[in-house]
Amino acid sequence: MPEPGPLSLPAPAKLNRLLHITGRRADGYHELQTLFQFLDHGDTLHLRRRDDGAIRLCPAMAGVPTGQNLIVRAARALQAETGCRLGADIRLDKRLPLGGGLGGGSSDAATALLGLDALWGLALPLDRLAELGLTLGADVPVFVRGHAAWGEGVGERLTPVALDTPWFVVVHPGVEVATAAVFGAPELTRHTPPITMARALQGGASSWRNDCEATVRGLHPPVAKAIDWLSARAPALLTGTGACVFARLDSEAEADRLLDEIAGRWQAFKARGLNRSPLHDALDR
Incomplete structure (x- = not known):
């Protein structure tokens, strides 16, 4: 059997179209209700098999020790889970900002898990890959499963949904938001009454909000x-704990006009909302 060739795979951004905080657990984590949706914009991972078991990532990310990088941790978790003695050279084309609320690190980890599973010929069940992903971060499983979803718990209990797929303009205001600082803020709203997924979807985008927004505004x-x-x-919201904010547009032409107006103010990009992750489309090809 020929050795699998190198893979280049997307690690898409996500938006939280809705984010409610319904409680705080004894371990300090927060109970959430959220709607995850993917974008056709994100990072790219280039994966090449090694036979010596080494995991080599380039370029190194400033301020993040290699052993703590989620991509490297994902690769080593997959090796430990399967006993696989293969390794990989991994090159990251980074487009998503750190601390932006777009799920960049979690998406990179999920792409590493699924990409290396394919590159190493492991064929682990998706459920097991999602479980491994959860050990790396609460947002990793939605990227592993690859479908827009209603999330509960800390975001790991996922139910696939079909959302509208408008155009979005995403703005980075030039600051990095620490998730821990937002969730630790005493003024954060933590007791939004839980709702059903059906009620959330019935209300539609005009009723969706992010409970973190008021706190992040103040900080x-x-x-x-x-x-x-x-x-x-246009209708606009914070995604995750920020810093990125997004506006929903009905057409690409409207998105282009808004980008023209933003030019020179902030870093920004346009993207289409997706219900299926482009990572899974790429792997299927």
């Missing part, structure tokens, strides 16, 4: 400025 005035500016032009 990071540039985020508040970006949300206010976007909201004057």
